[in-house]
Amino acid sequence: xxxxxxxxxxxxxxxxxxxxxxxxxxxxxxxxxxxxxxxxxxxxxxxxxxxxxxxxxxxxxxxxxxxxxxxxxxxxxxxxxxxxxxxxxxxxxxxxxxxxxxxxxxxx
Ligand SMILES: [Zn+2]
Ligand SMILES: [Zn+2]
Numbered sequence: 109x110x111x112x113x114x115x116x117x118x119x120x121x122x123x124x125x126x127x128x129x130x131x132x133x134x135x136x137x138x139x140x141x142x143x144x145x146x147x148x149x150x151x152x153x154x155x156x157x158x159x160x161x162x163x164x165x166x167x168x169x170x171x172x173x174x175x176x177x178x179x180x181x182x183x184x185x186x187x188x189x190x191x192x193x194x195x196x197x198x199x200x201x202x203x204x205x206x207x208x209x210x211x212x213x214x215x216x
Contacts, residue, residue: 125139140200
């Protein structure tokens, strides 16, 4: 916490973990540990939204791109799907699975 980390990632709004940026040509906009995000994109990756409110992970859907995580903005209510990160900066699959379990608990 004492070193200057501004150029090396961001601190998660929800669990305060240090999130390291993805360097493999993709981008990361959500925390790999608790899966919360920030509403910074108007369209995925453009960082054009003025909202900046935390976005809560609310569920998943399967698409041609693979598993997508759905975020809902706690500020404006916008829902946005995100492809679950793979490769060098994988999401915490335990967190993914916990969310899936709580989601199916909701559905029943
Ligand atoms: Zn987090
Ligand atoms: Zn928003």
